[in-house]
Amino acid sequence: MANIKQLLLLFTIISVFASCSDDGTIIEPIDPVNELVNPTTYDFTRDGASTVSFTGQTERIGMATEMVNAMSNFESTPEQLLEMYTNQTASGGDANPFLDADLNASSKSIKSKVAASRDFFSTNNAESSQIKVEIERLILAQVTEVFPNQNELAAKGVAGQIADGSSARYVNGGGLEYNQAVAKSLIGALMVDQMLNNYLSPSVLDEGLNVENNDNGIVVEGQVYTNMEHKWDEAFGYIFGAPGTDFAQPLNTLGGDGFLNKYLSRVEGDNDFTGIASDIYEALKLGRAAIVAKDYDLRDEQAAIITDRVSEVVGVRAVFYLQQGKNALANGDFGGAFHDLSEGYGFVFSLRFLKDSNTGQALFAKSEVDGFIQQLTQGNGFWDIGATTLDQLSTDIASKFEFTVNQAGS
Numbered sequence: 031m032a033n034i035k036q037l038l039l040l041f042t043i044i045s046v047f048a049s050c051s052d053d054g055t056i057i058e059p060i061d062p063v064n065e066l067v068n069p070t071t072y073d074f075t076r077d078g079a080s081t082v083s084f085t086g087q088t089e090r091i092g093m094a095t096e097m098v099n100a101m102s103n104f105e106s107t108p109e110q111l112l113e114m115y116t117n118q119t120a121s122g123g124d125a126n127p128f129l130d131a132d133l134n135a136s137s138k139s140i141k142s143k144v145a146a147s148r149d150f151f152s153t154n155n156a157e158s159s160q161i162k163v164e165i166e167r168l169i170l171a172q173v174t175e176v177f178p179n180q181n182e183l184a185a186k187g188v189a190g191q192i193a194d195g196s197s198a199r200y201v202n203g204g205g206l207e208y209n210q211a212v213a214k215s216l217i218g219a220l221m222v223d224q225m226l227n228n229y230l231s232p233s234v235l236d237e238g239l240n241v242e243n244n245d246n247g248i249v250v251e252g253q254v255y256t257n258m259e260h261k262w263d264e265a266f267g268y269i270f271g272a273p274g275t276d277f278a279q280p281l282n283t284l285g286g287d288g289f290l291n292k293y294l295s296r297v298e299g300d301n302d303f304t305g306i307a308s309d310i311y312e313a314l315k316l317g318r319a320a321i322v323a324k325d326y327d328l329r330d331e332q333a334a335i336i337t338d339r340v341s342e343v344v345g346v347r348a349v350f351y352l353q354q355g356k357n358a359l360a361n362g363d364f365g366g367a368f369h370d371l372s373e374g375y376g377f378v379f380s381l382r383f384l385k386d387s388n389t390g391q392a393l394f395a396k397s398e399v400d401g402f403i404q405q406l407t408q409g410n411g412f413w414d415i416g417a418t419t420l421d422q423l424s425t426d427i428a429s430k431f432e433f434t435v436n437q438a439g440s
Contacts, residue, residue, distance in 0.1 A: 214376020
């Protein structure tokens with residue numbers, strides 16, 4: 031009898047929720063679960079204190095900024111540039127390569143986080159070391175190859191200066207500007223790799239007792255945030271953590287640094303991609319709120335959105351600079367072309383660090399990226415490269431995304 035009563039009660043409840051309105055429209059059952067509301071700003075607190083922290087990211091962006099600037103200073107020495115990259119002696123006070131005294135006092139370094147993500151390089155030390163060394167080679171080659179030829183005119187196989195409008199560009203024998211190559215390569219090797227393949231990865235967010243501690247509100251010793259909260263914030267810092275940025279509302283100052291943030295701004299400014307900055311920021315806010323709410327499925331959904339959009343930014347700019355370089359070459363503007371292609375070189379280098387959010391694997395294999403770089407630098411490099419090669423490289427890159435070469439290249 032009890033079972034019959036229970037069935038009648040269940041039938042009555044279903045009938046109420048599935049009843050028709052006056053106009054015959056079926057009224058769907060009410061979802062009792064409250065949907066998590068995305069906060070208006072990236073502002074999270076615990077007991078009245080902010081739990082948002084990404085000082086390490088801010089310091090590394092500052093270090094990279096000073097280092098790239100120093101690569102254009104003909105008085106810079108190999109030792110100074112190398113110290114800026116490795117920061118090996120700063121903690122002991124033996125070297126002060128940075129203008130910012132706080133950076134000289136920092137124990138952080140650029141090199142330690144280059145190609146150092148958990149997902150891509152924890153079991154791939156050989157490639158990680160190769161990438162670190164390659165960026166170091168590009169940095170030092172500026173001093174050994176370009177600086178001695180400051181007053182020479184660049185030519186095939188000869189480093190020196192080349193006119194770009196009213197500016198002078200300083201290139202190697204293949205037309206490559208080392209400072210541009212380094213700056214754009216760090217976008218992928220440092221910022222994107224750490225953001226997508228490390229701090230937003232479940233292998234880092236959920237490691238050890240992170241889930242249990244976050245569930246129970248157990249904070250890192252001496253801090254006000256949980257470890258999971260902090261890892262997410264560190265990802266945020268690599269795109270919105272430049273010195274002086276208002277992290278609560280970073281879209282108001284988009285383009286404020288010379289790395290990932292700057293080129294997010296550039297892509298956002300293209301009508302074909304307007305809204306991409308908001309997509310990334312909204313996903314970062316909602317993912318962080320999901321961690322506070324202990325909704326890890328929602329967190330991972332937001333991480334996938336961020337992964338797709340950040341990867342798209344790099345892909346768009348790689349194609350953009352290859353196409354702009356092609357156009358400049360067609361107009362006989364070698365200085366402008368070499369500048370564009372040098373930036374393109376760095377963004378192509380950065381393709382290696384993009385992730386497919388569906389598979390968790392690299393969007394571009396090492397062999398693919400190595401092949402792209404080889405095509406850009408073979409022979410006399412940019413002096414000899416043709417429109418057909420640049421178009422094919424652009425097509426190969428765009429094929430991994432949902433945009434066209436024309437959309438990205440304009």
